[in-house]
Amino acid sequence: MTRVAVIGTGVIGAMTTWRLALRGAEVLAFDAYGPGHDRGASAGESRIFRTAYKEGAAYVPLLQRAEALWRDLERDAGADLLTLCGxxxxxxxxxxxxxxxxxxxxxxxxxxxxxxxxxxxxxxxxxxxxxxxxxxxxxAAGVLRPEPSVQAALRSAEAAGARVLPYHPVTHAAETADGWRITSNDTTFEVDHAIFAPGPWARQLAPLGSLPVExxxxxxxxxxxxxxxxxxxxxxxxxxxxxxxxxxxxxxxxxxxxxxxxxxxxxxxxxxxxxxxxxxxxxxxxxxxxxxxxxxxxxxxxxxxxxxxxxxxxTPDEHALLGPLPGHRRATVMTGFSGHGFKLAPAFGEIGADLALDGATSHDIAALDPTRFPL
Ligand SMILES: Cc1cc2nc3c(=O)[nH]c(=O)nc-3n(C[C@H](O)[C@H](O)[C@H](O)COP(=O)(O)OP(=O)(O)OC[C@H]3O[C@@H](n4cnc5c(N)ncnc54)[C@H](O)[C@@H]3O)c2cc1C
Structure with missing residues (x-):
């Protein structure tokens, strides 16, 4: 069984944890704060879901997949998360x-x-x-409820076997010969793959320090x-x-x-x-x-x-960084969602799970490749 650490459980890390757990991975999900907290990007009562996307028609298949997964999560967690009010x-x-x-x-x-x-x-x-x-x-647009969404994804992930660790800031993440060593609250965890989903904290984490995320x-x-x-x-x-x-x-x-x-x-x-x-x-x-x-x-x-x-x-072009972490093996980065990542989070979570478990995904994410910027 692949052991995966997810670092950061805002909406992106929470959805990734859920999708990984459903695929049978052994997941450890760390966050410095509690699920649904208001210090990052995934809180504030409401988020827009829209399908006709000013950011480009290339996003439409991902948005449609995200909508289906929002409905799956609602069923899975018994929660009312997305209202299509136009x-x-x-x-x-x-x-x-x-x-x-x-x-x-x-x-x-x-x-x-x-x-x-x-x-x-x-x-x-x-x-x-x-x-x-x-x-x-x-x-095909509407409103999402951010805090219950994060909590629902983590609840469903735990029901599928994930270990969710709130109030566990990751203070050190080091690549090893066959995976990653993650340190939090003076404890060290060995994993096969690390997924970094720290939102706006990206530059504070050593392996991500050079990424262009403000x-x-x-x-x-x-x-x-x-x-x-x-x-x-x-x-x-x-x-x-x-x-x-x-x-x-x-x-x-x-x-x-x-x-x-x-x-x-x-x-x-x-x-x-x-x-x-x-x-x-x-x-x-x-x-x-x-x-x-x-x-x-x-x-x-x-x-x-x-x-x-x-x-x-x-990010400089206001599109996310999503893909293998440049310069490292067995690591995925998911950050820089630039004010429009919430609605897509379940689809991004599916992609994060694909990258960690299969090393590839069938979704077209070429435009989000972190190496499009010089590092
Ligand atoms: C006010 C506002 C309105 C928005 N409106 C929309 C909208 O209408 N529609 C839409 O689709 N998107 C919208 N967005 C964008 C969307 O909400 C974000 O893109 C999305 O929430 C990003 O989630 P995230 O998980 O990357 O980041 P975050 O939610 O910030 O999560 C990152 C997590 O990582 C944790 N973390 C960081 N470093 C560490 C560490 N070292 N150890 C452990 N944990 C760590 C943090 O505690 C945090 O919980 C909006 C954003 C904001 C702020």
Missing amino acids: GLTIGAPDHPDVAAVRRCAEDAGLDHEVLDSEQARKRFPQHRIDDGEIMVLDP ARLITAYWFAARDVTAHQPGSLPIAIRRHPEAGFSCFPALDGAAIKIVPHHLGWPDLDGPDDLPRSSAPEHARAASAAAARLLPGVTPHPIRVSTFAEGF
Whole structure:
């Protein structure tokens, strides 16, 4: 039986642990914190799932596989994780992201609808639409629940025999003649294969120190909805809003009170490291988020009632690093998901298990090869 260490159980490591355990591997899954914690990239109440992908039609088969695996996990863990409430991309038709979503839907033959500004205002009055703007509606989009997802994957992994080790920071990982020696809490574990899934902490782990992954800050704001019914998943799809004055992703009120937005137009500031995460947002950032809500979301009180900060690992081209760890044997790296890895996590987990157990995968991951950057 192959013995595999998974280092990091955010959503990527948790899904990989689950898929490895189902394939009969002996898995040890380490994390410095507890399952579903809020210091990395895999927390904050909601995540977008979408299939018409502005990042490119090449992702569509992976997204479709991910959706099937989300449903498998829901069944396996008895959890409600993904609600397909539809997804909107909103903005001028020639905005690069709006055009890219439309192109992806057309190229991949995906069901979608294009609403002109008048149709959009009637159908989704929760968004303020300027003349000439459009909405692209992706029915195969929706909302995921991040913390329960991580916990469900680890619960199912444990049921399949994995050993999950929260509060086990890996302080040393060294390649040996036939595997890896992993040190955590003064104990050493010998394994055949190591999977590194440390999210934004990548550069803090010695074997990954030269990878081009920057820890960056992403801030989420919650705004109280005046008419809660109109802002729940049955009424309000997830949205990606593009506008000359602001840009954000927008999530329906899962808590029955407030919608969430994650501003994109303010950029993702660099962090010295994920451990330097500020507890709240800078006042000018909060002011700009409020201005975006006031301008584009007429149904909310445009002063945030809740703010959360998160760390995420970004690569220079904003696509993940996924493949054999350069310069090492029997090691896989999975990091740098650059603000869009959550929805794909079960498919990435399947790939991580393939790479550890078979040395190859049938999924096309050439574009994510870590060696595309000089190291
Ligand atoms: C606010 C926000 C909004 C986002 N929105 C979306 C969205 O709508 N849709 C979408 O698809 N994606 C979205 N993303 C991106 C997605 O959430 C991330 O790509 C994904 O969660 C990355 O998961 P991860 O497992 O790589 O990292 P993390 O969740 O950060 O997990 C890494 C884990 O490794 C552990 N670790 C690190 N070093 C060690 C060590 N030495 N020893 C032990 N453990 C260690 C950490 O404790 C952590 O638990 C968003 C991200 C953020 C932050």
